[in-house]
Amino acid sequence: MDRHELYLHHTHRDITIRCGPHRATVSARILRAYLPLAPHSLSRRTHQLDLDGYIAASAPVRHGILRASRMTRILADLADILAAASSATPTDPDPDLDDPVAPALADALARAMLADRSAPPVGGGGVLFSRTLASFAALADVSRAFQARRVGAVLAGFFARHGERVVEAEAPQAVLVWGWAVGVARMGEAERAACVRVVVAARPDVVGGGPSGVRDALDSIKHDQRDLRHDVRDMKDGLEELIEKVDKLGRKDRERERRSGMEGRDRDIVDFCDRWPEEYESEWISEWWDDSY
Numbered sequence: 492m493d494r495h496e497l498y499l500h501h502t503h504r505d506i507t508i509r510c511g512p513h514r515a516t517v518s519a520r521i522l523r524a525y526l527p528l529a530p531h532s533l534s535r536r537t538h539q540l541d542l543d544g545y546i547a548a549s550a551p552v553r554h555g556i557l558r559a560s561r562m563t564r565i566l567a568d569l570a571d572i573l574a575a576a577s578s579a580t581p582t583d584p585d586p587d588l589d590d591p592v593a594p595a596l597a598d599a600l601a602r603a604m605l606a607d608r609s610a611p612p613v614g615g616g617g618v619l620f621s622r623t624l625a626s627f628a629a630l631a632d633v634s635r636a637f638q639a640r641r642v643g644a645v646l647a648g649f650f651a652r653h654g655e656r657v658v659e660a661e662a663p664q665a666v667l668v669w670g671w672a673v674g675v676a677r678m679g680e681a682e683r684a685a686c687v688r689v690v691v692a693a694r695p696d697v698v699g700g701g702p703s704g705v706r707d708a709l710d711s712i713k714h715d716q717r718d719l720r721h722d723v724r725d726m727k728d729g730l731e732e733l734i735e736k737v738d739k740l741g742r743k744d745r746e747r748e749r750r751s752g753m754e755g756r757d758r759d760i761v762d763f764c765d766r767w768p769e770e771y772e773s774e775w776i777s778e779w780w781d782d783s784y
Contacts, residue, residue, distance in 0.1 A: 515570035
């Protein structure tokens, strides 16, 4: 146990989480339960967890999916949820029975989705569920960076309930970001495979439509980046890694489908990466998108 973990072992301690100008006081036990790797960023001298460094280096910010200001707001909301849980739960909560964080996170995602459905898209870039996707992508990277399985479980549950409806309606560039977020979130591999199959089944035009479908998706990403910007090469690498995991997990299922003549549909996503058009990589894949978002 290193010195940071030893400090958090004292459950009566309170930690101040900093996100830009925002501050939230969270108990050590809640922080340890929901952000297990947080001790590595903890200052014992100030009793603070400063998330600004993480935000600046986070994948959604580095790859242009989200601006740092939006990432900061989403993490500030997460900090407030953890702070509320710190004062609402007993000293030694049962993780299965006393978990106010999971329903609060699910409610935050549901409220973002309700706002997207009742208001015009933010920024006019054609992304219908921009608020929902921003929250989902930010929390997915948090769950990856801090090994937060409980956060990842909330994301898996949300996507199981709403993913098909959202992905069916979304713009192509947003579908790729949904796929990336599902790929990096800390969740069980069976849950991840189920989420990926939803994406594949709902949007074969983006991830399973062959070379022409890929070119159309890339054109959309190239010309419409005001709401969701990302480095397409990194997105491709993330999807390839995800696909490899899902491919191993579902090998037996695909063997059965091969015998029944139904293999092609589930392998389209693999072909999507194998047939990535080289002309797009040489033409513009290394460009950085403008900072308007």
